[in-house]
Amino acid sequence: MNVLGIIASGVAALFITVVLAKGARRAALRPPVPYEPGGRAPRTRCRAMGGATVVLGVGTAAGGALWLGAVDGSADPVAGMLAGAAIVAALGLVHDLKPLRAALRLAVQWAAAVLVVCLADLSPAAGALAVLWIVLVTNAFALLDHSDGALPAVGIVTASGLLACAALDGGTGPALLPAALAAGLIGFLPHSWRPARLHLGGCGAQFTGFVLASSGALIQAAAPSGRAAWAALPVLATVALADAALVVTSRRRAGRSPLRDADDHIAHRLRRVRVTVPGAAILLALWAGVSVAAGTLVYAQVLHPALLLVPSAGTVAAVLALLRIPAYAARPRPAARRTPTGRTKGATPTAPTPSCTRLAPAASAAPSGPGAPALARPTAVTPAPAPAKPEPIISAPAFTAAGHPTVPPPPAGRSAAPLAAERS
Template identity: 60%
Template sequence: MNVLGIIAPGVAALFITVVLAKGVRRTALRSGTGREPGARPSRAGVVRRLGGATVVLGVGTAAAAGSALGAAGDGGRAVTGLLAGAGIVAALGLVHDVRPLGVPLRAAVQTGAATLAVCLAGFSPVAGVLAVIWIVLATQAFALLDTSDGVLATVGAVTAAGLLACAAVEGRAELALLPAVLLAGLIGFLLHNWHPARIRPGACGSLFTGFALSSSGALIHVAAPSERASVVALPVLAAVALADAALVLISRRRVSRPLLQDCGDHITHRLRRLRVTVPGTAVLLGLWAAVAVAVGTLVYAGVLHPAFALVPLAGSALAVLALLRIPAYVAPPGTATRRPATAAPRTPPAPPTSPAPAGTAPRGADAARTATGRPTVPPPPTGRPAVGLTADRG
């Protein structure tokens, strides 16, 4: 494998992504959009779209240039297919950022892009069908991680590092080119996507990242020798994304909510309810992904027995069960049931009484009262009324 031919496109992807992301960030700061409260949705959508486009342009340009210069070796056709499919889903995400698209249309486009990548990579019919299913599902699982600052870029970079290590074990340049440039591009994007982030991947960047990771994993699996436990090891590299997708589907199914409608019930949302900070959430999920990637890579390389791949999978399953106990669906303010105010009982008016004769004071219940409930001063013996005089005793 030409190591220099892999490093050079990675450096180029890092440089292009950093420069483009810095320009988009400056634009966001000058216009007062991005993550500023009260920003108009249209401006915020433009910033998110351009944030994802920086990853697409940086990684796509560097990978295409490296493949054209021979960095992919004899696998240039496979790399071209993966880039073509990733570009299609990135364009789909770009449109979705501006005008939301329906689920059937998005699923159809992603399936078509995966089929194109598989056909150009030369998969067999059976392996091609399985690869298309894996690419579509894993792409959507990684795209769901874009719910907090830095999470998708961190988990994606760790996963890309694991795929790069698996490709390095085989020593094949066409397997290592796309993970290498994706790793560099995500690191460059993370410099501006860390909390507080001014730019975000959006659907454009998240779908592109998920497609590049899943299709690279499928290509490594098909090209792996028979002695490699790739069918067990490679899914472990996507443990965090698969755990988040399983958590969302199970929790929404339990409360009969729409499965494809965002309800704020992802791993990041539940960790925030536990008072974990936004940077802490990204670090925690990055460490989770690093453990799974390390185990999967060692299993793929033959250092560990394939049974060890069950350890991160079992840990992820236990984490999902624990996170399900954290309440995610809280009624919005003002919708709680309130007890109706009980009206004070009305007292019937007192029956009219005949005026007391002059010189006599009223007695008992017939005594006159002021507005504050205090008794009035009785008239003097001379019979002249004491108008406006009230007793000062409590």
């Protein structure tokens, strides 16, 4: 195993990632371009595209190591893994800029996984399982990018476990990308810690998951027959798979779409029991550390594979306990109303709109004729927007002793002479 080549690639990945992340952080904190009210979109996109710094740092270091011949033996599997990871990272970058459909993303991930399997020269049965494993773990790790520092912390622990397993077999190829990825995530972690200035986004999250999953598949293919790789390597992705299982189960139980994002991940539920954001990232890293330590010791034939049931049972119990923490707000029910028939409706009725014009209340219907007194003409009035007042009670017209109706006073602004003329 070319130890110096692995160390040099890790140092190069760390240095490149730190330099690029520092520049991306300055761009993220720069005042946004006010091309829309508030100008928040440029800053948000720049922060979400911070994963491109990890991709460039890890890809440059690993590609340089391949070009310099740091990999012992055939470099085709490593080159295929690096090419597939680059394809998935480009897909994630496009998704960060403009969201893509889930079917298209899955199709590209399947194609990248098939490329890795073909260049690794696996059997058809092992290749089919490897493709399924790569796609599953890639999306599981992509779901972890929901809290500050969660995905980089878990990714560092998982990559370290894969590096240890590859070092036990003495293979440089399977150990190259895990070493570079662990170094790149270490350089990126301070920028994604609480309060995060950069996020991995779809680009960095899918790249991280794909590299970890494909590295596990390559280590499994190159493992000696005495190793319990079939039981040890899946345990390294315990936290990511547990979070994915928690999310899918809770959304199915709540009748929600599994593809619709919500605040129902492990870190979100820990926040609801008063765990801070850095505390949630630390707990996830410790959880991953226990699983990675158990899997690495089993792979090194220090522990019996049956002992892997202990962390697996603990993970199942933790998922069941987290399911009891409410993650979705109760939907408000519409106010009930009663119809004229007495039935209750869910919709709230709106008050009837009053007519815009009504006639002023006239005195009453007075007798007509040449000798009948003239009454004031009704005028149209418009009600004020204030609440409607009860209509005044109109009394019957008064009559004189001779039985004739009394003459109402003339309207304001009119004299009695024109009124007498109208009466004649």
